Amino acid sequence: MATQLVPYIFFYGRCEEALEFYKGVFGGSYEMMRVKDTPMASEMPPGAANSVMHASFTADGIAFMASDGREVKTVDPDAGNISISLSLDEGPRGETIFNALAAGGKVGMPIDNAFWGGRFGMVTDKFGTEWMMVLP
Helix, strand or coil, X not given: CCCCCCCEEECCCCHHHHHHHHHHHHCCEXXXXXXXXXXCHHHCCCCCCCCEEEEEEEECCEEEEEECCCCCCCCCCCCCCEEEEEECCCHHHHHHHHXXXXXXXXXXXXXXXXXXXXXXXXXXXXXXXXXXXXXX
16 A cells, blocks of 8 residues: 555634535535544543544545644644645646635735746635645
8 A cells, every 4th residue: 555645634623614615615525523422522621522523524636634633722824734735737726726725815825837837826724724736
């Protein structure tokens, strides 16, 4: 079996909202388990029952795992919590995804010609996740 990198993103109380957002951007689906549905429910802090213990998201060529995490932590959208590089072989689809990710977020570098060929842009979405887009 080949090695595969799968990002694990913590959304600190906004996991389900983030999964719905990414589903709207990329299509695909997710599976989610709440704290109350695990054997660890009694060990968790009061009020954590509806928190997302673990989730997995999949869409065409995209996969990541996610959680609300154990503690509440504010994610600084300007600092972010992870960067993800996404390469697409269809320019128009990539531009659509870039613009959808930018909704409520911040464009760090508009899509433009890259010195190594193709095009490149960076956007931080409303959850503080930085996306580096590589397009033809």
